[in-house]
Amino acid sequence: ALQDIEIFETPKVHLEQYPTTPHLAACCLYEAQSRYGDIEGRAVADLGCGTGMLAVGAAVLGAGYVCGYDVDSDALEIARGNVEEFEVDVDLVQCDVFHLPAQRPPGAQL
Structure with a gap:
């Protein structure tokens, strides 16, 4: 089913947007x-969730909580569409991951 995920039409190289293939x-x-x-x-x-390939896949596999982070609003718009299409529960946050707070979410293990 991951082959049905919408991907970038025009990846932004300056943001290092390299699509993750469904197989990978x-x-x-x-x-x-x-x-x-x-x-x-x-x-x-x-x-750096991009269009949500790994986030959606993790949700499909039964993750307890999934959150995708990306700096690019265009990528997140595609990711939102993928989340809706697959009817999975994934939170999406627009931010630069280098500025995330250094706290562990509940249930996270390092």
Whole structure:
């Protein structure tokens, strides 16, 4: 189903927007869950979420809470559409991830 995620039509190279392919996203999410148990029931932060490929995938796999962060409002608009299309619960925040507070969200493990 990740192949149905809308991606960038025109990535902004100055923001280093390199789309994550559905295959790569599926492999990363599979490894995170099967090898480390880091998705299902866990809090997941997708830093530089772009169009939400990994955030949506984590939500589909049963993450307890997912939040995607990106500096680009255009990318987040696409991500919102993907979240709605997949009917998953993902919070999206427009910010520069270098300026996030250094606090652990409830349920997060380091």
